[in-house]
Amino acid sequence: MKGWGLKSFWDRIDRWVPRDLSPTGEDGRFRARLLVASSLLASLSGVVCFVLFHAIGAGTQAWYCLAGGASVLVAIPILQLTRRLDWAGHALLFVAIAAIELTPTPAPDHPRIGIALCGIGFAAAHLLGPRAGLAWTAVAVALASWNAIAIQDPRFLPPAWNTPVVAAFLGAGAAMIEASRRRALDQASREQRRLRVLGDAAFHWILEAQDEILTYVSPSVAGALGRTPEALVGLPMLDFVHPEETVPLRQVLRDEAPDGFRVEHRALHADGSWLWCESYAIPHPEPESAHHWIIACRNIERERSERDRTQRAETLEGIGVLAAGVAHDFNNVLTAIAGHAQMLPQDEDRDEILKATDRASHLTQQLLAFGREQPVESTTFDVRDVFRDLHRMIGSFTREEVELEVDSGHEPCWVHGHRRSLEQVLLNLVYNARDAIARRGSITLRAGVEPCRTRVRIEVRDDGQGMPETIRRRAFDPFFTTKDVGRGNGLGLASAHGLVRQLGGEIELRSEPGEGTTAIVQLPCAAAPVAKQHEAVARALPSTGTGRVLIAEDDDTIRALIARALRGAGYGVVTARDGLEALARLEAHDERIDLLITDVVMPQLRGSEVAQRVREIRPVLPILFISGYDNDELGGWKDRADGIAFLAKPFSIAALLDKTARLFASAATPPTRAPSRRAQPGRLPPARSQRPTTSSASRGL
Secondary structure (H helix, E strand, O other): OOOOOHHHHHHHHHHHOOOOOEOOOHHHHHHHHHHHHHHHHHHHHHHHHHHHHHHOOOHHHHHHHHHHHHHHHHHHHHHHHHOEHHHHHHHHHHHHHHHHHHOOOOOOOOHHHHHHHHHHHHHHHHHHOHHHHHHHHHHHHHHHHHHHHOOOOHHHHHHHOHHHHHHHHHHHHHHHHHHHHHHHHHHHHHHHHHHHHHHHHHOOEEEEEEOOEEEEEOOOHHHHHOOOHHHHOOOEHHHHEOHHHHHHHHHHHHHOOOOOEEEEEEEEOOOOOEEEEEEEEEEOOOOOOOOEEEEEEEEOHHHHHHHHHHHHHHHHHHHHHHHHHHHHHHHHHHHHHHHHHHOOOOOHHHHHHHHHHHHHHHHHHHHHHHOOOOOOOOEEEEHHHHHHHHHHHHHHHOOOOEEEEEEOOOOOOEEEEOHHHHHHHHHHHHHHHHHHOOOOEEEEEEEEEOOOOOEEEEEEEEOOOOOOHHHHOOOOOOOOOOOOOOOOOOOHHHHHHHHHHHOOOEEEEEEOOOOOEEEEEEEEOOOOOOOOOOOOOOOOOOOOOOOEEEEEOOOHHHHHHHHHHHHHOOOEEEEEOOHHHHHHHHHOOOOOOOEEEEEOOOOOOOHHHHHHHHHHHOOOOOEEEEEOOOOOOOHHHOOOOOOEEEEEOOOOHHHHHHHHHHHHHOOOOOOOOOOOOOOOOOOOOOOOOOOOOOOOOOOOO
16 A cells, blocks of 8 residues: 555654664664564564464463563663663563463473574564674573473473574574674774765765755764754755755756766855855765765855955956056157147147146056056155155145044154155045045044064055945956046056055055945065265256267157157157167168167067167167066166166156266267257257158057
């Protein structure tokens, strides 16, 4: 009948077995269910015997059978009350032997008594273990021997002695088999524990699920998810998976992948939070159903955080490279605009053009700083001096409702780097602090040397609205802003991050909603500069120059601008579109070159390679490098003392002429006078028309 098969009967018996049974484990529960089943079957056999004996008129024996069958049921309440399998087993066997011996039979060697006594040791061995089986076997053998001795008729004596022999063989054999089985079970249990320990070492918790219902959970889940295994067994596994991952995970579980699968998902912690974990699932080697899985889980919250941080860093680096390239090309345009504007007569329009180019140059500096490609001239300076110089400027753009506090301490805070970079960092941080304060508030700037004496700590704190974790993690992303349209471009903190990295330091934001924000900048300490006494030598730079200059620049506009400016100052000019052409001009016998001005990155040959070959031909020829940024292309050439100089784009005409004049003044040999006509003081010659050139596909920086 449906619902009353052997498996159903076995499952129903399990309800009568206590949960906290001693001994614990699946083997203990199996033997407890076997004891309950034996008690029920013995009781049922007693009822059957009662009916049969009563039918043949043996009323006394019928009532003894009914009493014996009822008495063996005492093992079930003993098991439930004491929760000890050994006590219930001994009680069952004692009652069974008492019922066998007290039931009247035609003769002491009745087959029913012999069969019952032979089974006592066998049952004891399997229910209570090898030792108990041997003990009860001895009892059964003793009773069977006593029954054989009690026989008076010699004809029945040989068969009667068969009972103790058979009982001894059955009991001893069962004890030996049970001992062997238990040794194998203990070995398997130790191996299982070892594998679980290894599994818990490799993974944080292990699950077993059948039809998406948890059937086993390793104890280590308590430390991972804050839940006990008992609280999870029997519950749907997907109840503890984030809703966004439930549908795809259920589909994977039902697809029955033969090789298993690996998936990342979020698991529910007992405190209500979600933890990222990685699950490896394989089909059960001996499945009881079609959807039986063993799942090993690992907490990857820290790995996800590191992975996200790495991805953000790679994204920032990629955007930085792009921004640096765009900024360099824009620097070339600004150099041309500013240079030609400086050649115009002094008027209001000229001044406005120069102001606009200066603002645009400031923006390109931010982009280059973000990409860590901005050329800087490093010096050692005191952060307190930066605070002092910026105090008035910062106070001018903060609102009257915002109080500014500056605490630079009394101890010098020496750092080495580009002072303008630190000034820009502080301005950007104060800008953001000001905008974070809705009405009234305060901004505090603090600087000091950390106790370790290796770092200078700078703090910019505001008591504004603060920011949640989601915004704080993206604060340094370029073009990310929470300000209204037109109030921010999303580059302030991003450029501050790039500038601090360029200074060799670190920047960190600490903020909570409603508790304000603190920006912490840590820079390496530097040794205090040693004061040097310089000779007061006034070197008057000539307003007009002599000598011939070779210009190697792949940008036509920049090349034409430099040539026009130098010609206006009286220099002779030879131009080249790339490094190869510059070397060809230098090696020409009819041209004497006194100075080389070269771009850092050009097609054909880079500036450093051109300089290397030039120095092989002319070891003392002065060289002026120009570039929009320094990406280590110069190597050891930058700012060398032997006639090497560097000029960053965008540069002014005055800066170009100043660098040129200083290089000529420091040259070892006097320059050759240019054969071209001298320019009249105060006037610049008109720009020469350049022959048409083909722009290179690999425009240098």
